[in-house]
Amino acid sequence: MVFSGLPFLLLFLPLLLLAYFVGRSVPWRNGVLVVFSLLFYAWGEPVMTALLVAATLLNYLCALAMDRAAAPGAKKLWLLLGVAGSLAGLLYFKYAGFFLDTLSSLLGRDIPFSAPRLPIGISFYTFQILTYTIDAYRGRVPVQRRFFRLLLYVSCFPQLIAGPIVAYGDVAQALGNRTVTTEDFADGMGRFSVGLSKKVLLANACGKAVETLLAGGPRSVAGAWLGAALYMLQIYFDFSAYSDMAIGLGRVLGFRYKENFRYPYVSVSVADFWRRWHISLGSFFREYVYIPLGGNRRGRLVTARNLLIVWGLTGLWHGASWNFVVWGLYYGLWLLLERFCLEPALKHVPGALRTPGVLLVVMVGWILFYHESLSEGWRHIQALVGVGISAWIDDGVREVLATYTVLPLVAAACCLPIVPRLKAGLERHPLLNGGAALFAPLLQTALLLLSLAFLVGQSYNPFIYFRF
């Protein structure tokens, strides 16, 4: 089930909220939420729901055993068992085919293996489980003694299948004790409607335009640029929309999730971009991979090694293929270059001048990300400068500009932090602020209705991040 699907909007969400708010006690609400969350997951993955429950149970038991174990060695053993068990599922379902393909290429002989279907959201919920087990081992969070609370943390539907990756410590308290104010409800629903409209009105339209421009590879220089630019917008609105909806729904249910995107396309450096893009993934790798490896405190060489490991893994997390690895390493190299070479020089350059350069770097990254093979990506990058392509403009570009005339402008404007600045400005004027409070729900209502209208007739509706 997806947030932008009619079964979710017309049945699941209203029925869940009805059942959720019928009872006031936390156990009732937890029970409702677990049942609905498992139903939500089972709707898309009926069989693989067992895997999710099994992974949760394993880590629940490991954490209990860790807690009881007196010797540090035994604690570590339980930790390793929990981590290895969780990662085994991810490795088997997501990476076994990729590794065996690579191995068979290296050995020059065929290794028969039928790759299993990737369970939805496995990359997200595996990392969530790991935050619990590792933090419990580190003593940063108390061990959860109630299995259903841990199951609720892992399976909680708003963040289950496409993030954000919520660290256990961020919601541990809310699992046992939370309240929902009317403000939480109103703001959360508002945030959800904004996310829904970003997905349905912007991301899907950008996706259609990208398909027109890039299906079969770019056909002109203008097509290569416009296609790449629109893909940048599509992936941002697609993923950040999901995060908006998840954060909004979380708030309605009494959970406070951290922000996952902070206007990444206004970044002034590549490092800044990754502090604004998919923040929860960056935090996970920093907290559980980069710092344990030594971070940046052991000299330049170790820092470089650590960065490349983290970014290689970040690429691999996004997909089991070499172009994702290259995409990750591409960012790793840029970050190294920035940290050790460019930073001193760029310090004095105004941010407004640095942003276009960052956007160019990011756009090339998304080109690698978009295409299914490195050679296709490379051809696209060449097409940007007119290599291997003779036409300056093609019919696809004309069609996209005629069909989606306003879309790129609206989408680009929505990438800028206009709303928070407007909000901050309004807050200084009580009268205007009152007007905004009156106007915002109406605007959100219009967005919701418009999104519904588009959803009804829209068959094109995939969430890009589901494949991770």
Next chain:
Amino acid sequence: MKRYGVFIRFLWLCLLLWLGVMTLREAPREARPSAAENRMLAAAPRLSKGAVLTGDFMSGAESWLADGVVLRDRWIEGAQRVERALALPVDAETEAARMMAAIQAETGEAEPTATAARSPAATEAPPSPLPAAEATLTPTASPQSTARPEATPSGGQEASFWIQYTDGRTKTIATYPEKNIRRAAEVLNEYRSLLPADGRVLYAVMPLAALGNAYIDEADRRAGWTSEAEDRLQALVDEGVYILNGAAVIEPALRRGEYVYFRTDHHWTARGAWHLYAAAMARLGLPSLGYDEYAYTVNRGMGGGGPRSDTIEIPHPLQPVRSYLLEKLRQNEEISYMFYDRADYPAYVGGTRTPWRQFVSGFHTGRTALIIGDSYQNAFVHYLLPHYDQVLMTDLRGMYYREEQAGAGVQKYIETFGVDDVYFIFCSSTDVNSDFFINGQVTRYLYR
């Protein structure tokens, strides 16, 4: 202010729940064709353990909800209005060309094969009231009469369909490669070879409503339109195969501002269908009945109640017509001939019904016709009836045709029902370039 915000969001949930519950209650359980979207709308999924475990039930439920959501047409119309408002204005021909491409892309494949069955019973009927010789009305256009400009947009091996403007410009709507025309000729010749010696095959492609309405709306800018493919096709087909230029047939009626296309739908009106019928009869050297020789039920409000809403004229037959659904070469179910209470295109013979139709005309002429076409055939079939004892009709497009229901190939139907003449009646989304016609179902289902 806080209460106001909460109240509004609470209303959202009420609205969403109402829509959900109403959809569950009201959405049709059966799959049904959508003429407007040119596809089958999803049926309610069947609940079974296997369907749940494979996820088929869930994906089926999503499709069913999306296709059956309450006020679906209004939602879609609203979305389309917004989309149009945010886009640059596109001229009608470009829009029509896009629509043709989209519909062609949608024309799907059919299901696997099944076995044949026995033939239906014969019917007794009075002779046809048609005059033996001349047509009662002169066709509105000579089928091959379009004047040609000195220079045509297509040269050499290709044929085109293009618009000529009063300022001398031309705009190509579709281009037909020589190989496609040759292949179309082979298809038509193959059908002709299955008919008796005096059998006839008639092929006509009508411009889509979007093109026709653009012609009417901007008649002062248009000098005319030309379709070349028909002449090229006629030169390649065998004796007994007649190619009618649909664009040429309908153009004079458009010039006169006749109501031959609906404004709110991509189909033609009964009057448009009659023009083709009259031209077809003239082309075959047969008499024809006039449009006004039939009584019509007139329903208003087609396409909603807006300023562009349509009026639909639904003809009454001269003799009572029996209308059957055929399956496996047998009459499976009798259904109404016309749906006089409807104010939409499926008022004509109830819309496209799978897999075969049989109309027993109530006349005795000793001949049987078969129409193979898209939804344009539904308004057309009525006018053929006085010429035949029975008219069979089928739409072989993937979203309608079910091979296992048909139970036999087209050839077997021709043989079993003694078909004398075959009419191919299409709109321009199923033209000579359509893979469906030259390589797909039209040939694939001939023998199986």
